[in-house]
Amino acid sequence: MQPLHHFVVKLPQKFKDKINVGGIELELVAKFNEFQHRFNYGHIVAAPTAFKDAPYIGQILYFHHHVVMEQIYDIGDDLYLVNYDPNGGYGNHAIAIEDEAGDITMLGDWCFVLPPDEEEETTTASGLILELKKEPKLEGELLALPRSAEWFGVGVGEVVGYRKNSQYEMELLDGTKVYRMRATELMYAKEK
Numbered sequence: 001m002q003p004l005h006h007f008v009v010k011l012p013q014k015f016k017d018k019i020n021v022g023g024i025e026l027e028l029v030a031k032f033n034e035f036q037h038r039f040n041y042g043h044i045v046a047a048p049t050a051f052k053d054a055p056y057i058g059q060i061l062y063f064h065h066h067v068v069m070e071q072i073y074d075i076g077d078d079l080y081l082v083n084y085d086p087n088g089g090y091g092n093h094a095i096a097i098e099d100e101a102g103d104i105t106m107l108g109d110w111c112f113v114l115p116p117d118e119e120e121e122t123t124t125a126s127g128l129i130l131e132l133k134k135e136p137k138l139e140g141e142l143l144a145l146p147r148s149a150e151w152f153g154v155g156v157g158e159v160v161g162y163r164k165n166s167q168y169e170m171e172l173l174d175g176t177k178v179y180r181m182r183a184t185e186l187m188y189a190k191e192k
Helices: 030-037 147-152
Strands: 006-010 018-021 024-027 041-046 060-063 074-076 079-083 094-098 104-106 110-114 129-131 139-144 159-162 168-171 177-182 186-189
Touching: 006 060, 094 110, 104 110, 104 139
Parallel strands: none
Antiparallel strands: 006 041, 006 079, 018 024, 041 060, 060 094, 074 079, 094 104, 110 139, 110 177, 139 159, 159 186, 168 177
């Protein structure tokens, strides 16, 4: 099978159904927070014609949450379609490919930003809140950027600012929490 505009990924499970609390594994009812507990990556089974000569089969594809949330992408046998548009835009659900070495290639106009460190609330020993935690800055470290956005003049490892509500938390295969957003939602790079 050679899909024209889609990746096909194998995803044996749509939602995480176990959680580890204090070394004890518990069953998790994911339906109460489907977005937080859904899988957003799978192994590539087939790639669009634009990738036909590239060795992507078996690698990890990160994708938009619509893939597991909407029935139209489920094609049976634990296989799911992931829309791909090399120019990006809202129709591009393919976010990034991670190879066996852990190198990430961003697709379309997506980028990954590491979230800022969040301040904790100051409390007394009895749990009385003395100071509320502050809203984190809309800044983070740029983890990965698509090649098409290199003209921005910003590079991996730099601290960037982004638009409010553009950050959407995802979890990478290694457990790292990242924000995925479009490169056009980056607003500035901090001077070093």
